[in-house]
Amino acid sequence: MFRLIRFLREKYFFMCNSLSFFLMGVEFKEITINGSIFFRCYGSFKYGKNVIINSTFAANPIGGNTFCSIVICKGGELNIGDNVGISNSAIYCTQDITIMDDSLIGGDCKIYDTDFHPLDTKARLQKNNKGKSKPVLIKSGAFIGTGSIILKGTVVGENSIVGAGSVVTGIIPDNEIWAGNPAKFVRKV
Numbered sequence: 254m255f256r257l258i259r260f261l262r263e264k265y266f267f268m269c270n271s272l273s274f275f276l277m278g279v280e281f282k283e284i285t286i287n288g289s290i291f292f293r294c295y296g297s298f299k300y301g302k303n304v305i306i307n308s309t310f311a312a313n314p315i316g317g318n319t320f321c322s323i324v325i326c327k328g329g330e331l332n333i334g335d336n337v338g339i340s341n342s343a344i345y346c347t348q349d350i351t352i353m354d355d356s357l358i359g360g361d362c363k364i365y366d367t368d369f370h371p372l373d374t375k376a377r378l379q380k381n382n383k384g385k386s387k388p389v390l391i392k393s394g395a396f397i398g399t400g401s402i403i404l405k406g407t408v409v410g411e412n413s414i415v416g417a418g419s420v421v422t423g424i425i426p427d428n429e430i431w432a433g434n435p436a437k438f439v440r441k442v
Contacts, residue, residue, distance in 0.1 A: 266286065266287070266288055266289045266309075267286075269289045270286045270289060270290060270292070273290070273292045274292065274294075277292060277293065277294035277295075277298075278294070279292075279294050279298050283300075283301075283302050283303070283304070284300055284304045284305075284306070285303075285304070285305045285306070286305075286306045286308060286321075287305070287306070287307045287308060287309060288307065288308035288309025288320060288321070289308060289309070289320070290306060290308045290320065290321040290322065290323060291320065291321070291322035291323070291324075292322075292323050293323070293324045293325065294323070294324075294325045294331075295325060295326055295327040295329070296325040296326055296327055296328055296329035296330055296331070296346065297325070297329070297330040297331070298323075298325055298331050299330075299331070299332045299333070300332075300333040300334075300337075301333060301334045301335035301336070301337070301354065302335045302336070303335055303336045303337075304333055304335075304336075304337050304338075304339075305337075305338045305339070306321050306338075306339045306340075307321065307338075307339070307340040307341055307360075308320045308321035308341060309341075315340065315341075315359065315360035315361075315399050317341070317360065317361055319341040319342075319360070319361050320341060321339060321340070321341055321342055321343070322343045322344070322345075323343075323344045323346075324344070324345045324346065325346045326345075326346065326347040328347070328348070329346040329347050329348055329349070329350075329366075330346070330348070330349045330350075331344065331346045331350050331351075332349075332350070332351045332352070333351075333352045334351075334352060334353045334354035334355070334356070334393070335354045335355070336354055336355045337352055337354070337355070337356050337357070337358075338356075338357045338358065339352075339358040340358065340359060340360040340361075340362075341360045341361055342358050342359075342360070342361060342362040342363065342364065343362075343363045343364070344364045344365075345363075345364070345365045345366070345367065345369075346366055347366055347367040347383075347386045348366050348367070348386040348387070348388055349366060349388035349389070350364060350366050350388070350389045351388070351389070351390050351391065352364075352391045353390075353391060353392050353393040353395075353411075354393045354394075355393050355394045356391050356392075356393065356394065356395045356396070356397075357395075357396045357397065358391075358397045359396070359397055359398045359399035359400070359401065359417065360399045360400070361399055361400050362397050362398075362399065362400065362401045362402070362403070363401075363402045363403065364389060364391075364397075364403040365389075365402075365403070365404055365405060366386050366387060366388060366389045366405045366406075367383070367384055367385070367386040367405055368384030368385050368386075368405060369383075369384050370382070370383065370384045371383075371384050371385075372384070385405065386405055387405040387406035388405075388406070389403055389404075389405065389406070389407050389408075390407070390408045390409070391403070391408075391409045392408070392409060392410055392411040392412075392413070392427070393411050393412070394411055394412040394413075395409045395410070395411065395412065395413050395414070395415070396413075396414045396415070397409065397415045398414070398415055398416050398417035398418070398419065398432075399417045399418070400417055400418040401415050401416075401417065401418060401419045401420070401421065402419070402420045402421065403415070403421050404420070404421065404422040405422070406422060406423070407421050407422055407423060407424070407425075408423075408424045408425065409421065409425045410424075410425050410426045410427035410428065410429060411427040411428065412427060412428050412442055413425050413426070413427060413428060413429050413430070413431070413442065414429075414430045414431070414442065415431055415432070415436060416430065416431065416432025416433070416436070416439065417432075418432075418434070419431065419432050419433055419434060419436040420433075420434040420435055420436060421435075421436040422435065422436075428441060428442045429441055429442060430442060
C-alpha cells in the first residue's frame, strides 16, 4: 500500500511540475523534481542534463519543512548547468543567475540577484521603484551549505565551499572555503 501511495504521489508531482513548466513556456525534460516547486518564468530558463531539484521534506529533510521556488522576472536569465543539485531553496532572478556544472545548493538556501527595493526611504516609497540588480555566478563544482544566502553581485569560485548559514556578497576565489555573516575566508580547499 505504501508503494502505491508513493507512486501516485510522485505521478501527481510530475503532472503539477510539467504543467507549471508548460504554462510558463519552458520545456520539461531531462530534469528531476522531487516534490512540487513554485515556478514562475517570465524571462529565460535554461538547464542542462541530470539536474535534480528536491522540493519536499521527504526528498531532503535538511532543508526543513520548505520547498523550492524559482522566479524569473521579465528580462531575467537563469542558467543551470549539468549535474546540479538544488534542495528546498529559493532562487529569484531579475537579471542573471548562472549555476555552472557539478554545483550543489544545500537545503533552504536563497539566491537573489536583486535588492528587491531601493535602500533610500523616499525612493522605496515610490511605486514601481525597484532595487539594484547584479548578476550572480556560481562556478563549477561549488557547494553552497544549508541555509546560506547568496546576494546580488556574488561570484562563488570553482570548487569553492560556502559554509552553512553564511551570507555572501562579493567574490569568493576558486578553491576556497568561506563562512559566516558576512562570509569570510576560512581556508583553501
